[in-house]
Structures are given as structure tokens and as C-alpha cells.
Amino acid sequence: MKKCPVSEYCGGCQYQGITYQKQLEMKQNYADRLLSGFHAVEKIIPCKESEHYRNKIQISFGYDEQRRIICGYYAPNSHFIVPIQECMIADEKINQLIKSLKRIIIKNHISIYDERSRKGCLRHILIRTSNLNESMVVFVTGSRTLQKQDILVRETLRYNPEVKTIVHNINEVPVSKVLGKKEYVLYGKGYITDVLNGLSFRISAASFYQVNTYQTEVLYAKAIELAGLTDKDTLIDAYCGTGTIGLFASSSVKKVMGVEVNASALKDARTNCRINGINNAEFILDDAGKYMESLAENKVHIDAVIMDPPRSGSDTRFMSSMVKLSPERIVYVSCNPETLKRDLQYLKRYYRIEKIQPVDMFPYTKHIETIVCLKNRGVRA
Numbered sequence: 025m026k027k028c029p030v031s032e033y034c035g036g037c038q039y040q041g042i043t044y045q046k047q048l049e050m051k052q053n054y055a056d057r058l059l060s061g062f063h064a065v066e067k068i069i070p071c072k073e074s075e076h077y078r079n080k081i082q083i084s085f086g087y088d089e090q091r092r093i094i095c096g097y098y099a100p101n102s103h104f105i106v107p108i109q110e111c112m113i114a115d116e117k118i119n120q121l122i123k124s125l126k127r128i129i130i131k132n133h134i135s136i137y138d139e140r141s142r143k144g145c146l147r148h149i150l151i152r153t154s155n156l157n158e159s160m161v162v163f164v165t166g167s168r169t170l171q172k173q174d175i176l177v178r179e180t181l182r183y184n185p186e187v188k189t190i191v192h193n194i195n196e197v198p199v200s201k202v203l204g205k206k207e208y209v210l211y212g213k214g215y216i217t218d219v220l221n222g223l224s225f226r227i228s229a230a231s232f233y234q235v236n237t238y239q240t241e242v243l244y245a246k247a248i249e250l251a252g253l254t255d256k257d258t259l260i261d262a263y264c265g266t267g268t269i270g271l272f273a274s275s276s277v278k279k280v281m282g283v284e285v286n287a288s289a290l291k292d293a294r295t296n297c298r299i300n301g302i303n304n305a306e307f308i309l310d311d312a313g314k315y316m317e318s319l320a321e322n323k324v325h326i327d328a329v330i331m332d333p334p335r336s337g338s339d340t341r342f343m344s345s346m347v348k349l350s351p352e353r354i355v356y357v358s359c360n361p362e363t364l365k366r367d368l369q370y371l372k373r374y375y376r377i378e379k380i381q382p383v384d385m386f387p388y389t390k391h392i393e394t395i396v397c398l399k400n401r402g403v404r405a
């Protein structure tokens with residue numbers, strides 16, 4: 025097993041130099057330690073591809089001491105750039121794009137944004153790829169203009185024909201978040217398309233989309249299996265992103281209602297619904313807690329909820345409304361076992377925890393995805 029040359033500084037992969045088998049054991053132990061108090065934890069589902077699985081990366085630009093342009097990932101808890109030539113967990117097409125884009129930036133003397141003086145142009149580049157061999161390049165600038173925009177677009181396309189869309193994103197604020205609020209499509213349609221389980225998904229620059237496409241199919245199939253859905257069910261897909269889980273599940277239920285707070289992801293969810301010819305799903309732009317509260321106030325009947333909140337987990341507004349709605353089954357998909365533990369602590373009074381299934385979506389990193397299946401105890405909230 026080769027080791028990434030910058031693994032000591034980069035911090036992106038905490039489990040470099042450890043065999044994949046050992047990584048799985050470490051994740052299993054961690055999940056057991058945190059969650060076995062609720063129910064026995066199933067054996068973690070491994071990932072078939074442990075390298076080059078990421079379909080999205082964000083690289084930052086800076087200068088080295090000789091004022092040469094460098095690009096790479098930030099070292100942990102800093103804005104110090106660890107230069108990379110390639111990334112062991114990124115899709116190979118992304119690695120080729122990193123090299124090509126860096127050459128184009130240097131050749132055209134594009135200035136690099138300086139966070140202290142707030143001068144210069146290029147801050148980051150975000151790259152996404154899809155399993156239809158489409159790529160997206162997002163140039164993120166610290167000022168409003170992208171220098172030599174036409175040349176950058178032309179050369180990116182000339183050397184990388186798989187690039188189907190190029191976006192200019194403006195982020196003038198001195199924060200760690202990569203993308204700013206304003207974006208302009210410079211080439212193509214502003215999205216690329218990925219295919220999961222025979223369904224097409226359009227993904228825009230700012231939308232959340234699972235980074236490990238292969239394992240996403242495994243994750244969703246397991247979550248839907250555990251939800252035990254029937255064609256009489258009304259299902260809530262909470263924190264639905266681009267609508268992937270709900271659309272996956274739509275053929276097993278009567279109706280799907282997805283809720284998502286990010287407008288760009290929600291727009292993608294509605295489009296994904298339409299292009300896949302699905303007519304029993306609707307997607308609502310709202311805070312998930314606020315939406316659940318309004319459903320509970322209107323005493324809407326819900327059979328099942330699949331919830332997939334961000335790392336911070338859910339909130340009591342969401343969970344207290346969910347227990348009032350009292351669906352028969354809840355499937356909680358979590359990317360953070362700590363917040364999952366906190367939220368299960370709340371839910372366990374009303375719901376019996378029937379299965380805890382960890383899934384490895386992120387080999388070489390410490391991150392674990394966990395699916396928890398909960399059944400209604402019949403306790404009134």
C-alpha cells in the first residue's frame with residue numbers, strides 16, 4: 025500500500041499508512057464505543073474501492089516563499105496550504121484536472137488572492153466529476169472579476185474535453201467556506217449529471233451531493249431496506265439535498281415529501297424529479313424543523329421518515345415535531361456518530377432502536393456514516 029507523500033501535513037486522511045482492514049476495525053470500535061449502549065452495532069459495510077473514490081475536491085491557491093504559485097489542501101485548522109500534485113482519494117480524472125488547471129493558471133499569470141490584503145484574484149478551484157465522465161470546474165475568486173476569463177475557459181476545455189461546465193463563483197468574505205453566494209455560469213449548463221441506480225441526478229456547484237458515488241448506492245439501498253416501505257406509505261425525506269434518497273425510494277411508496285434549506289440543492293431535487301419522470305414526489309424549500317412543525321400542527325399523516333442531517337445533527341424543533349407526527353418508522357442516516365448519539369438519546373424514549381449499521385463511505389479518513397432504524401413505541405409526545 026503506497027502512502028500519500030503529504031499525509032503528515034495535509035490532515036485530510038487521518039488513516040494514511042494503516043491497512044484498509046485495520047481502518048475498518050478502528051471505525052467499528054469507535055461506532056461500538058459510542059453507540060452500542062443503544063443496540064448492538066452491526067459489522068461495518070466496507071467500501072469496494074478504498075482509493076480514488078471522491079467525486080469532488082476543493083483546492084486552494086497561494087504562493088510559496090519564492091512567489092511561485094502553489095495549490096493544495098489547507099493543513100488542519102489553518103489556512104496554510106499543503107501543496108499537492110495529486111490526491112490518493114480523489115477520482116483519477118480530478119487528479120489530471122488539478123495538474124492541467126495549475127499549468128493553465130501559471131501560464132496565464134493569474135494572480136492569487138491574498139486573504140490579508142484582500143488583493144488578487146484566484147482563491148480556490150472546486151472540481152466535481154460524475155460517473156458519466158462529466159466534470160465541472162468552479163473558479164472561486166476573492167474579487168468580482170476572473171482575470172483572463174475567456175482564455176481560462178478556452179484552455180480548460182481544450183486540454184480537458186470531459187469538462188462539461190465551468191462556473192465562476194465570487195467569495196469576497198474572509199471565511200473558511202470555499203463558495204460565496206454569487207456565481208455565474210461561464211460555459212455549459214451549470215451542472216453535471218451522475219447516475220445512481222438507473223436514476224439521473226443533476227448536480228450544481230453549491231448543492232450537497234454524496235462524494236463517494238459507488239458507496240452511495242450501497243448506503244441508500246440499505247437505508248431504504250431498513251425503512252421497510254410499502255406502496256401505501258407517505259415518506260418524508262428530511263434534509264433531502266438534491267432529492268437522491270426520496271427519488272430512490274419513490275417507487276416503493278405512495279408519496280414522498282422532501283425538505284431542504286439550500287435553494288440550489290432544492291432546485292436540483294425538483295429537476296431530478298422531473299427528468300426521471302417521477303410524479304409521486306414533491307420537494308419543499310424550508311428549514312426541516314420548521315416544516316415538520318407545520319406538518320405536526322396540521323396533523324398530517326406520515327408513515328416513515330428518512331432523515332439525513334448535516335454533521336451538526338438535527339435539532340429539538342425537528343425531533344419534537346417528528347415525535348408528534350409519530351411515524352411508524354424512522355431511518356436516521358448520520359455522518360457524525362457524536363451528534364447521532366445525542367439525537368438518539370432524545371428519540372429513544374419514543375422509538376425503539378432496532379438496528380445500527382455503520383457504512384464506510386470515506387476510506388483513509390476517520391469519518392463514518394451510520395444508518396439507524398427506529399420503530400415507534402407508541403408513547404405519546
Ligand SMILES: C[S@@+](CC[C@H](N)C(=O)[O-])C[C@H]1O[C@@H](n2cnc3c(N)ncnc32)[C@H](O)[C@@H]1O
Nearest residue numbers: 232234263264265284285286311312332333334
Ligand atoms: C448530509 S446532507 C444530505 C443530503 C441528501 N440526503 C444526500 O444524501 O445527498 C445534509 C443536507 O441537509 C441540508 N440542511 C442543513 N440544514 C438544514 C435544515 N435546517 N433544514 C433543511 N435542510 C438542511 C444541507 O443543505 C444538505 O443538503
